[in-house]
Structures are given as C-alpha cells and as structure tokens.
Amino acid sequence: MRTGITLAMIARNEERCLARCLSSVKDHVESIVVVDTGSTDRTPEIARSFGARVEAIEWPGAFDEARNAALALVETEWVLWLDADEWFVEGHASQLAVAIRREDAFGYLLVRRDLFPSGGFGEQVLLRLWRHDPSLRFVGVIHEHLDPDALERATSRRKVFESRIAFFHDGFRPEPSEEKLARNVPLLRKELELRPGQIYYEIELAN
Template identity: 35%
Template structure:
C-alpha cells in the first residue's frame, strides 16, 4: 500500500485550518504544515492534529513555499490543499485506489468555489491538479502549476472552497502577477489570472485589457481557454467594449458550442448590445432564446470548469425573463416553475407576479 501525505502552506489560518484537517485526518499517513509567519493559533491547531510543522520565510513565491513543503513530505504521494478548502465527499476509497494503481498520472479534484453575485450565493466548479507522486514540484510565483507533462485524470473527489467569499486577496496577488507579466509579457495565463483579480475589484477596463492580451497570446488547447473567452465576454460588457466582443463570439461559436457558460454569457451579451443600439442589432434578438435553449440542452456537466446553474436553473430563469418581456407569459411561467425545482429563489419571486 502506498502512503499519502497532505502538504500545506499556511499563515494566520486559525479560523479554517481545523475544518480542513478534520476532513482529511483519517485519509492521510502524514500531515505536513509549513507556516510562513502566523501570529495567531494556527500552529497550535496544526499540532492538535499531529502535524509536522516547519517554519518558512516568505519570499513572494508560492511555488518556492510549496516546494519546500513537498521536500519535507516522506510519503509516496502528496495531496495539496489550502487551509480554506476541505474535502466534502466520501473519497478515501477512490483516492487510495488511484494512488495504488497509478505511477505516472496526476489526479485532478473538483473544487467548488463559493462566491457572491447579484442573485446571492453562487458556486463554480473547477478541476485542479492536487494529487501527484512525491517527485513532482511546482513552478510560478503565483497561481503556481505542477511542473510536469504527466497526464491529468479527473477524480470524483470534491473540495469545498470559500476563501474568496468574504475577502479579497487582490492586494497580495496583483503585485505578484504584475511581476510575472513583466518577466513573461506574452504568457496568457498570467493575463487571465490578473484579469480575474481586477474584475473582483470592479476595475473592468483593466480586466478587459488583460483578457484581450490573454486572448491574443493563448494556446487554444489549454484547459483555461474556454473560461478566458467567457471572462472576455463579461469584461467586454462591463467595460462597454461591445462591438469588439461580437467578433469574438462569432469566431468562437463553433469551438465552444457545447459550453453552457459560453452560451449563457453570449445570451447576456446579445441583450446588452441590442439595448445599446436597437436599430442596428435587433436582428440578434432570437439569438438570446437560442443560447439559453442550448444551455439547457447541454445541461450541467464536468467537461468544463463552470458556474453552477448555467446549464439548469440560471438558464431557465433568464429564459423565463426573456419570454416574460417578449409577451410569452405561458412559456415564462413554465421556465420559472422548472427553475423553482432547483430552489432558485429569483424565479419564485418572479412567479409571485402571476
């Protein structure tokens, strides 16, 4: 039987560290915690779970810190989690079967990110490489990636993440990302990541600028390519760059036809550009219904990193609104009722008007 370590870097995480370690304590053979300067009870909490604790002087490089932590681990395989994450499903058997029957593969877990939007609490899913053999290491100062060409395999291991729900880490992240962009100005990944930081700060023009750069440099085979396009559409709407985005949508329609988030964003975009210049773009009105119908045909899948609801309740609700404002009341009510089956409260509020 192969052994497994959980490997973490932490700093002032007393509010969430216990939750994380509780979720994995019976799954791993060893807990490695590298502390980069905590002033609270983080170390005491880690000690209570039997962790091996090491101090590390922070040098503005996540990969350096993670690699130092990995060097302390003694197991055959490593599982990497952040303290604001925790395992949320019964996955011990799958994890152990995976590490005992694989040597040259990296496991990707499904992380479910909690965030706030106009509708309230929302969730997005993304698959991230977190389970790998002991010899692998990271690269990149921030949004670090495993430096390996080994194939990635999606696992049915779910990790909840709420670290960005009530706080932003852009003050820390943006300077690091700007440094990476200065070093490698044509690296699309860092433009993509910094655009997300600027979006969180509602600096939409800066977000759009960097997504435009990412789009010009990106390799269309990369895993984050579809999400770059979706973010680019939203940034174009937020910054008023609607005409340019229309060409992007036209260029990407075939490639992303099976991505619900893309169809959802396109529907919102068509509405936005029609409202801006009705006479010029009213011919696009049928595309709104078509896009939402495609969302529902695609449904909720694990093919892409996506926002939950774009293939179900959110698409149903927005399609209902479309039908409502275009005078198709019966269809609107039908959509709202279907969305309510997912306990989607905005649809319940709409339905109360009838």
C-alpha cells in the same frame, strides 16, 4: 495510517478554517506537512494538534517557493495538496486510498466546489493528488502551478485520471479585497520580470 499519502499545504493566519480542513482528511493520509509563512494566530498550534509537521519560514515573496518548501518535506509516494480553506465532502476522502492502488496512475483530477458568498457553487477539476516526484515543482510567483514540462515528462509514463472525489472551497471572492490587490500587484510584476510576455498576467496587472 500508512496510506502512502502526505497532505501538503502552506498556511498563514488560517485559524478560521484549518481545523475543518484537517478534520476532513486526517484519517485518510499518512502524514501532514504545513509550511507556515508567518502566522500570528493559532495556525501552527492547530496544525500540530492534528499531528502535522509544521515548518515556519519567512515569506519568500513568491507562492511557488513557499509551496516547493512544503513539497520538499514529503517522504511518501503520494502527495495530496489542499489549501486551508478547502475541505473534503463527507465520505470522499476515504476514496483516496482506492485511487492510489492503480499502478498506471500518476495522479488524479479532483473536483473542487467553489462556494459563492451569494449562494450556490461552481465546479472545476484540479490535479491535487499525484505521485511524489522531486523533479516536479511549482512555478509561478503568483497563480502558481505545477511545472508543465516536468508534468509532461511524468505523465508520459503514467496517466492522470479524472475522479469524482470532491472537496469544498469557501475562499472564493468574485472581487479581490484591497489587501489582496496590494499583495498581488508586486507579485504580478515579479512574475512578468521573470517570465515576460504572459498575456494572462499582463491583463490582470492592467486591471
């Protein structure tokens, strides 16, 4: 389907949830690109079964570099970003095609519903749909985000709108696992070496 939207994502050992994610959106995007950072399960095969372009890379040691590798594969006007443990609320992905018709729109804040293991959910709005701009890249070794300066330049010409397009996320854990903590500590240190003085990262590392 020629929607002008590419779903971009990074993945590693996501066979548990990848098909659910891609099934929820495959009919509403023009293409899918997946950068695989070292899967040892069926993640690449599952992605290809949905017609995705899969590029395998060695884990670069930084989430922003991995995400930027995925952005570099985008050839459409619009980028949709999802993680493998996210999937659209039924009927919501079809609204993407309507959203991108606005000429004055640079992007859209979508609603993420974090499902808690104990039941219930919380909501937050995130910029997950935007016009592809090669100058707009992710920054941050960990807790990566779109570069604020480049985003400010891009949104000086067009606007970011709120939407009620919603998707679920079931990867939320109030307490990180020992494996995740072991992964995050060196990444936090690397981020602070590159960009010292970030209070949020200093507090997280101290904890």
